[in-house]
Amino acid sequence: MYASVEKISSSVFYYGFTPFILAGLIAFLLSFILVRSGKKKYKNLPPRGPMEWPVLGGLPSLSGKDMPHVIIADMAKKYGPIFGMKMGSFYAVILSDYSLVRQAFAKSNDEFSDRPKITMIENIVQGKGLIVSYFGQMQTEHRRFSLSALRSLGMGKFKMEETIVDEARQLAMIFTSRQSKPFVPFHDIVVSVSNIICWLSLGKRFDYNDENFKAILASLFESFEIAEIAGLFNFLPFLRFLPGSGFKRMIALQQNHDRFLKPLVWKIHEEQEKSRRSPTCYVEMYTEQMIEAERETPVNTRLLKKYVSRSR
16 A cells, blocks of 8 residues: 555656646756846947847847848838847848948957857857958968968969960860750859869869768758858857757767868978979968968967867
8 A cells, every 4th residue: 555655756847747747847947048048238328229139139039030130120110320239149230321430440450350159160160261260360360371371372373364265265165065955054163163163162173073072062962051040049049959950960060071171282282292392283382381380389280280180
């Protein structure tokens, strides 16, 4: 009798009280998020824009038939050329006036040169690269070097025009090989444009029928398609944990790109270190810059080499 009563009481606990416990935990978490989101206080902020919702902020105001930038432009007519709004977990200041934008980005030194630590930058590219890297000495040096290297490689000069004409000639030959049969030129045009970029960065081009290169381009376009939806993760980071969010797929595609590109980059890097020939692409010029920097600051360069070797 005692055993049966104990069994009944335990079943009541598991099936009766568990939903209340879960409901309590969810209520606690939501309360914590609301309190935490309203805890930050900013000073000297511009006027607030549209109505904001808990957790979501002003994101619901950006939904509609028009694109978000069109909706924001309409908001500026109502709230003025500068206003603020919460976008999920971030507070954003909207500038919708040419003079304000110019003052912020051209006349304020480096005050607006940094990038926000959002989900896509933190998890996909880890804050590295030329466009989405965080502001600092490394970013400044990389941008300065990249502009100099691209000019040396012919960007904006007649030398670059020759490279484009040569690739256009290859594209024309591919079109001719179709023998006037109907075909979709999308893939061929994408490969043609990509080959110009690869020639600048890697010093080589790929065949139009290269299966590995075709697969990488396909995965790149898949990344763009996912990014259209996954951009919401930047404002509501917790959404990336939901099933079917596409976030894990984005990570897998990025790893796929790395497996294709990093061996190529490392091979060019090692060959340039041995040959010390006149650089003909971005990677070779970067290698020469590393060699020159090693003579001045060998410790920093050894750390850089350690990082490069890790990514093989």
